[in-house]
Amino acid sequence: MYNDTVLDHFANPRNVGSIPDADGLGISGNPVDGDKITIYIKVQQNVLTAVKFKTFGCGAAIAASSMLTVLATGKTLSEALKITNADVAEALGGLPEQKLLCSNIAADALHAAINDYTNKNTNLTDSKATAAILFETENAEPALSEKIEGLTDANQIKRYLRHIIMPDIGGRGQKKLLDTRMLVCAADAESCDLLLRYLTAIGIGHIHCHFESKAGWELALQTLNDLNPDVTFQFADDFVTDADLTIIIGNTDYATRTTGLLLNSSSPKISPTFISVNEAWQGCFGLCQNRNELTVFLNDIEKKGFSVQNDCNDKHFSDQLGLLLSSCFVGTLLAIEAVKSRLNIGVPLTDIFYFDLVNHSFDNHFSTSDQVFVEFDxxxxxxxxxxxxxxxxxxxxxxxxxxxxxxxxxxxxxxxxxxxxxxxxxxxxxxxxxxxxxxxxxxxxxxxxxxxxxxxxxxxxxxxxxxxxxxxxxxxxxxxxxxxxxxxxxxxxxxxxxxxxxxxxxxxxxxxxxxxxxxxxxxxxxxxxxxxxxxxxxxxxxxxxxxxxxxxxxxxxxxxxxxxxxxxxxxxxxxxxxxxxxxxxxxxxxxxxxxxxFRKDEDCPLCGKHPTIHELGDFTFICETAHTNANE
Structure with missing residues (x-):
């Protein structure tokens, strides 16, 4: 499958390892093969004096990374930026067609390392690199914070760093979340606890809460304020008509009743609204953009087998437990869907999403009438x-x-x-x-x-x-x-x-x-x-x-x-x-x-027929140098 040059660079990779005080670092990967390449560079007078790599991937990725370091070492930055997929493949004497992407991601990682170096030493315009530097360099906060688009506060950049480094969120997306006004409707604070915690943690900036009962609200507010002081809260006695997004969460009785009130409200239009119907161990939620979709949603869940039931306080302990789990599960999902909706990322939710936590059923076509349930009394x-x-x-x-x-x-x-x-x-x-x-x-x-x-x-x-x-x-x-x-x-x-x-x-x-x-x-x-x-x-x-x-x-x-x-x-x-x-x-x-x-591997070194691991540490090793089967 591979020629002698590729096999040589695979079996005897050049420049393997990291550079602790690297001037630049670049990471790239190929999701098709699961390859990940990290390139480290040292720069002196605009010349790459050292280039090293670490990789997790196939033989072609290792060989490409090794050859790339040979090609790049001694080059000026501008020359190194011109190294391409074709250059690496040609230097290796050719790669199989299905492995050409491996050399491409090696070049991408080198270019990212050079950009990282350039950003550190010029105007620092790349938000991801800026965020990473800011996180590590306390003294650079005032200057660097201005460079992340949409956010200027250094503490905010640190707080949302894990969001900012994702390209489809970035500083601009996080700023949009912080500017979002959201209405959350629930029976009380406890019934939507995880939803509120995650909305707060991710920085939904203005949250209005419309609850039937204020029980537990003051304690919840104290917890939420301490989790993220960027977020403001207001207890709403009526529907907030100018919210960017509305979430209604509760059991069937609450969700049906509250949705009916929203339908009959005097507001000429409603904001995009997620409705979550939760019962013991199961439930559903959907996104409605207008009054007509709200009506269709209520009709659909009734046809699917959800109907108004007695209040949870009158149910057995197992029912209360199941309702708790449903509320916690759907609360985390709704927080995700809120971000997707506000930032227009991912696949929009167009169908009602149903779930059954006992039987691990999660789909858009679930029906309580034909679902096969595990027998558990x-x-x-x-x-x-x-x-x-x-x-x-x-x-x-x-x-x-x-x-x-x-x-x-x-x-x-x-x-x-x-x-x-x-x-x-x-x-x-x-x-x-x-x-x-x-x-x-x-x-x-x-x-x-x-x-x-x-x-x-x-x-x-x-x-x-x-x-x-x-x-x-x-x-x-x-x-x-x-x-x-x-x-x-x-x-x-x-x-x-x-x-x-x-x-x-x-x-x-x-x-x-x-x-x-x-x-x-x-x-x-x-x-x-x-x-x-x-x-x-x-x-x-x-x-x-x-x-x-x-x-x-x-x-x-x-x-x-x-x-x-x-x-x-x-x-x-x-x-x-x-x-x-x-x-x-x-x-x-x-x-x-x-x-x-998946089934037990009969050759598993731990639980297989002939185990080779008899105590902790017998087989546990993770090598930084990359070696895999060259004949893969």
């Missing part, structure tokens, strides 16, 4: 369900974008024993997604900040914290004290360690990840299905993008964390329909949920 196990949640002892590794929503939902659901492990401290750039933390807790250990927030919600809650790093020295000792584990990590090496430790201690692991607009979640039960290594076999060339490099829309890890909590609850109370043996993948830009099944 909640009513027969009311006391048992409550007791199991109260007695459960759950450990979360990581108190960030996944761990915060997961533990918030678990605490609301009645789990009284939670444990958190995280070595990191709260930073302002965490607050677009880590909703248990606040402006006041910046600088605190994340586990301490999260503990304060969780215990403020429920004084009876017992929160155990571990403030050190999760390592092979303490992993098994910590895990064995708990009933199950939730993964809130952001790197592959520790995920393998966590997977192995849970397997050896025979503890279920709920695993999830999120980046940009995408996420995935699964449940791993030792000896009852595949493990993480079965799904993602470990090689000596594995890196993964992080939200610090790629960015992440705040509510996206929120969706994944809520789903992790729901999976944990289902495991605890015995609902058979979990994600064991399945991977649920989410594309928030398309509001799509795709579920894939």
């Amino acid at each position: 909640f009513s027969s196990y009311e006391n048992e369900i409550n007791n199991k949640l109260t007695d459960a002892n759950i450990l979360t590794i990581g108190a960030g974008g996944l761990g915060c929503p997961a533990n918030l939902v678990l605490a609301k659901a009645g789990v009284n024993k939670l444990s958190l492990i995280d070595f990191d401290h709260v930073e302002i750039s965490n607050l677009n997604r880590q909703i248990l933390h606040s402006t006041a807790t910046i600088g605190l250990l994340k586990v301490e900040s999260a503990k304060q927030a969780l215990e403020a919600m429920n004084p009876d809650l017992e929160v155990t914290t571990y403030s050190g790093a999760f390592s092979k020295e303490n992993a098994r000792e910590i895990i064995k004290k708990h009933d199950l584990v939730i993964d809130g990590l952001d790197n592959l090496p520790t995920r393998y360690l966590l997977n192995d430790a849970c397997y050896f201690e025979k503890k279920p692991l709920v695993e999830a990840g999120a980046l940009a607009y995408y996420g995935q979640v699964t449940t791993l039960v030792p000896d009852e299905g595949p493990c993480f290594r079965c799904l993602f076999p470990e090689t000596n060339n594995q890196t993964a993008g992080s939200c610090s490099e790629t960015g992440v829309l705040g509510p996206v890890p929120g969706v994944m964390g809520v789903l992790e909590a729901i999976e944990a609850i289902k495991l605890i109370i015995g609902i058979p329909a979990t994600l064991k043996g399945s991977l649920l993948m989410i594309d928030a830009l398309e509001t799509s949920f795709d579920r894939f099944t």
Whole structure:
């Protein structure tokens, strides 16, 4: 498949590694093959005196990166910017047609590194580079803050950094969110808690709240103000007719009644309106642009099997639990849809989106009349369900974008024993997604900040914290004290360690990840299905993008964390329909949920027929130098 020159550069790559004090850094990738290339440069008198690379990808990507560093070293900046895909491929003696993109992304990474250097030393016009420099260089704040389009406040740039570095949001998009006026209609503050937290965290600048009851509002307002002081709140006694966007969220009775009031209001027109209808373990939501669409929406959900039901306070505990989970799940999704709607990104929501959390049904064609439901009699196990949640002892590794929503939902659901492990401290750039933390807790250990927030919600809650790093020295000792584990990590090496430790201690692991607009979640039960290594076999060339490099829309890890909590609850109370043996993948830009099944790998080094991993660390290695099978 490859010629001798390509194989030589693949097997013996030149200039591999990083430059700690690099003058410029560029990153590029090919989503088709999953390649990622990072280029580091040193510049002296406008000449590239050193060019190095690190890559995660196929043999062609490695060879292209290696050859590129040879071609670029010693060139002037203007000469290096002229190096193209064709130049790299020609120097290699040719690449297979399907691998030509690999040399292209190498050139892109070099150009990005040169632009990074240029931006640092000229007018700094690129918003992504500017944001990254500002985040690292405190003294540069006043000058650099003026260069990010739409935002001028340095603290705002830091707070929304993970949004700004995504090209389709950027400084301009974040400014538009901060200028947005939104109306949220709900029965009370508690019934839309996660929605309000995420709208606040992502910087929806002006939020009007129209609630039937003011119960809990003052406490909620205090929490929201501390989460993001950029956002202003106003309690609205009537509909705000000039809002940019309206969200109605509640059970069928509330949503139907409030939508009817909106239809009959005297306003000549209504703002674009999301309506969310939530019942126990299931619900739906849609976007209506006018009165006619509001009427069609109400008629459609009635035909699909949703009808006005009794107030949740009269229901069994399991129904109240199911309604809570539905509200938390849809609250995170609505925050995403609000951003998509305001910034015109992604696929517009044109159909009603239905979901069933028991059976993992997420689509635009769901009907309660023909859905095949798992047989689980909640009513027969009311006391048992409550007791199991109260007695459960759950450990979360990581108190960030996944761990915060997961533990918030678990605490609301009645789990009284939670444990958190995280070595990191709260930073302002965490607050677009880590909703248990606040402006006041910046600088605190994340586990301490999260503990304060969780215990403020429920004084009876017992929160155990571990403030050190999760390592092979303490992993098994910590895990064995708990009933199950939730993964809130952001790197592959520790995920393998966590997977192995849970397997050896025979503890279920709920695993999830999120980046940009995408996420995935699964449940791993030792000896009852595949493990993480079965799904993602470990090689000596594995890196993964992080939200610090790629960015992440705040509510996206929120969706994944809520789903992790729901999976944990289902495991605890015995609902058979979990994600064991399945991977649920989410594309928030398309509001799509795709579920894939996977089986145990009989050759898995951990749980296969002939295991080679017998203790932690036996097989866990992540090499910075890139080597893969040259015959792939």
